[in-house]
Amino acid sequence: MKLFLVLLPALALAAGASGKSELHLFAWSEYVPQEVIDGFTRETGVPVSYETYSSGEEMLAKLLASHGAYDLIQPSDYTAEAMIKAGMLRPIDFDQVPNLKNIAPEFLHLAHDPGQKFTVPYMTGTVGIVINTEKVAGPIRGFGDLFQEKYRGRIVVLNDNREIVSWALAALGLPINDLSPANLARVRPLLARWLPLVKVFDSDSPKTALLNGDVDLGVVWSGEAALLWNESHKFQYVLPAEGAHFFVDLLAIPRTAAHPEEAQRFINYILRPEVSALISKKFPYTNPNAAARRLLTAEQLANPASYPPVLKLDTFRDVGKGAAAVDRLVTDLKSSQ
Amino acid sequence: MPAATLVNAATPRGRAPALSGWLLLGPMLGWLGLFVIAPAALLVVCSFCSRDELGRVVPAFTLENFGRVLDPIYLRIFGRSLRYAGVTTLLCAAAGFPAAWFIARRPELERSRWVAIVTIPFWTSFLLRTYAWIMILKQEGLLNAIAVGSGLASQPLGLLYTPQAVIIGLVYIYLPFMILPIYASAEKLDEHLIEAARDLGAPPRRVFSTVVLPLTWPGIQAGLIMVFVPSLGMFAVTDLLGGARTALIGNVIQNQFTQARDWPFGAALGVVFMLLFAVSFWFLQRRAGAREGRG
Numbered sequence: 001m002k003l004f005l006v007l008l009p010a011l012a013l014a015a016g017a018s019g020k021s022e023l024h025l026f027a028w029s030e031y032v033p034q035e036v037i038d039g040f041t042r043e044t045g046v047p048v049s050y051e052t053y054s055s056g057e058e059m060l061a062k063l064l065a066s067h068g069a070y071d072l073i074q075p076s077d078y079t080a081e082a083m084i085k086a087g088m089l090r091p092i093d094f095d096q097v098p099n100l101k102n103i104a105p106e107f108l109h110l111a112h113d114p115g116q117k118f119t120v121p122y123m124t125g126t127v128g129i130v131i132n133t134e135k136v137a138g139p140i141r142g143f144g145d146l147f148q149e150k151y152r153g154r155i156v157v158l159n160d161n162r163e164i165v166s167w168a169l170a171a172l173g174l175p176i177n178d179l180s181p182a183n184l185a186r187v188r189p190l191l192a193r194w195l196p197l198v199k200v201f202d203s204d205s206p207k208t209a210l211l212n213g214d215v216d217l218g219v220v221w222s223g224e225a226a227l228l229w230n231e232s233h234k235f236q237y238v239l240p241a242e243g244a245h246f247f248v249d250l251l252a253i254p255r256t257a258a259h260p261e262e263a264q265r266f267i268n269y270i271l272r273p274e275v276s277a278l279i280s281k282k283f284p285y286t287n288p289n290a291a292a293r294r295l296l297t298a299e300q301l302a303n304p305a306s307y308p309p310v311l312k313l314d315t316f317r318d319v320g321k322g323a324a325a326v327d328r329l330v331t332d333l334k335s336s337q
Numbered sequence: 338m339p340a341a342t343l344v345n346a347a348t349p350r351g352r353a354p355a356l357s358g359w360l361l362l363g364p365m366l367g368w369l370g371l372f373v374i375a376p377a378a379l380l381v382v383c384s385f386c387s388r389d390e391l392g393r394v395v396p397a398f399t400l401e402n403f404g405r406v407l408d409p410i411y412l413r414i415f416g417r418s419l420r421y422a423g424v425t426t427l428l429c430a431a432a433g434f435p436a437a438w439f440i441a442r443r444p445e446l447e448r449s450r451w452v453a454i455v456t457i458p459f460w461t462s463f464l465l466r467t468y469a470w471i472m473i474l475k476q477e478g479l480l481n482a483i484a485v486g487s488g489l490a491s492q493p494l495g496l497l498y499t500p501q502a503v504i505i506g507l508v509y510i511y512l513p514f515m516i517l518p519i520y521a522s523a524e525k526l527d528e529h530l531i532e533a534a535r536d537l538g539a540p541p542r543r544v545f546s547t548v549v550l551p552l553t554w555p556g557i558q559a560g561l562i563m564v565f566v567p568s569l570g571m572f573a574v575t576d577l578l579g580g581a582r583t584a585l586i587g588n589v590i591q592n593q594f595t596q597a598r599d600w601p602f603g604a605a606l607g608v609v610f611m612l613l614f615a616v617s618f619w620f621l622q623r624r625a626g627a628r629e630g631r632g
Contacts, residue, residue: 055595057392057596057598058595060598061392061594064391064393085390086391156580159581199580200498201580202576202580208471209498212477212478213475213477214476214497318390321388323392323597324598324599327593327596327599328410331410331414331584331589331592334582335410335413335414335417335584336410336413
């Protein structure tokens, strides 16, 4: 037993330290097309193992528990910010990643990585409102129009407490990243009115309830909305008038990575216009790669969920332990229904 | 009883098992140590720890996590979870007992076929079967098509994402865990005892309450525990069929380990949970012991 426990990390280290060229990719589920991975291996001869997670927290937990098991990860903006603060990411040698030039400048030097040293944008998106226009007649421009008594039991929203609180903050004109106790106290009565109207909370596949006809309205990830639009144009996507935010999913190399060279090659490969366009085809989020966007079809670019009229939007910032207060607030309101 | 061969039958209190007994027990004790005791100990340690900004568990002693468990929010969720699990257990017992009794009274060959039928659902993942319930209950689903098509309902009923849907899902998932132990004790019940009771003039209800129920009680008790305990902690069914609208204690705990990044608090909830089970199990055992003592 003891011997086994001692051997386990040693084995992992041995596997990591071996000079063999390989790449351990740890990324969101349903986010990196298999043909992209196969294409990289075919070209470079570097075998890729692809392990997935379904929340940034799961990724963090596994990364912290393993040593050198992962060479390339895919954190979201505020997760990356926390990791940079904690010194968990390795600076990327951008001399080895010349294709960074393809990324549109508005997606570089963002708040999570102001020095643009540790991360590369992979895909970005927004959170907005989907309307089944066959069932809902009234105009829905924002959260105020959506969360009305007449739509009780007809709404799906993300099961993500940070998201939910940010919508209420936006509706009250408060900054979405200021989760101070005073602000949480101010959003509380609004959320107490909103949450009982919701029929389903689902982050994994909120499009399902809309497709099944169980709900007619939703606040969902733009990628989900884009897939709904491809299914039927009756599903309209709007960015909430009160204010929206966008998220950036990134590629980053953990400090403990055993194969940083291969990770950089993979990043450079992904940043090629034709490869990036392939990802867009499969997962219609907003592509930050300007060169890749030129390769997209008019139809892809016309998808209002993938490419909404771009305004100046905020991203989420790391709030450290503030997450606990947010969780407590939403749990409390959900359970008091 | 295999346990009886392990201990010296001459001493009723039971001496320590012989060497061969320990050898036989070895794998089970090892398994328990590795997969039950060690994780439970980790959970207890974690529940007294703090966490840092990234959600990493830091070994700094605190009682704060247990203080939070007593917050009225979580007590209320606890209460609601107990109600859900209680209703599920009662429905499982009401549906499971007749089924188990029926199977146990069939000829032997037929019995094994029925048992196979009861266990067929285990051949596929319960998550898949829960998704199947979504297909049945959804707005444009099977049940609504039948209800509207046959004129029983004028418009589709809102079945999915309701507390009723959660209960349906829970009863469906855990029913076999009620049927199988009751069947095991009903099968052993000697038919002659029932005949004797009838011959002595006992009406059916009396036969049930003085013969059938006491003799199948161990199976019922096992079934009650096997349904109640897991349905109290379940979170997948409540998320998928209930739309994650009503927070149950399983969802709250799961959330601490994922989104909230607060493992110590999740661990504290888990520890309180375990203690609750231990106490109620001990209570049940003591009552059973007292009954035997009386008899």
